[in-house]
Amino acid sequence: DAKTTQPPSMDCAEGRAANLPCNHSTISGNEYVYWYRQIHSQGPQYIIHGLKNNETNEMASLIITEDRKSSTLILPHATLRDTAVYYCIVRVRDNAGNMLTFGGGTRLMVKP
């Protein structure tokens, strides 16, 4: 599986956009980019995933570069409740033998 690199921590002002980067320079053509987050004392929560097109849902937007070697998760209007550890995971979606492997993630602190 492609390895991901994320900054260990980031700060964001409440109400501003939070842009969380992820590098996955060894990603393969059939590997998807997944984002999960874990709020303190809770289980991880799925946010969004994509293959090569940009994706948007009610929680966030995912921007994947054209060469697919990096991506950015965007929380358009961060709130204090978005303070969490955000995990970027690269996985083959159709291979039944491959699971989610969580790295260190980015600890996002949203400040008032």
Next chain:
Amino acid sequence: DAGVIQSPRHEVTEMGQEVTLRCKPISGHDYLFWYRQTMMRGLELLIYFNNNVPIDDSGMPEDRFSAKMPNASFSTLKIQPSEPRDSAVYFCASSFLRPTDTQYFGPGTRLTVL
């Protein structure tokens, strides 16, 4: 749907005792996963089931750990005998269809072994 349900939420036990953690997956999901999270090792996959059958248990740390899924709505993770280094938060997750589709996590069980 109530989501993935885990019990107990907190467990404190003494070294050498048997510990049983329980999980009820989301109805209709056919994959179930057990994870362990510690400060040192982060979030690790222990074992996963497909249609109640264990598929990959390579993450189970030792023979002291065992997991079962007797039916589609219930799974257990047992540690016997427990040791202080087993102290961690144990999460159960379930997903529909393929295992790499969206996984829904339970609230976790915080285990402390004294």
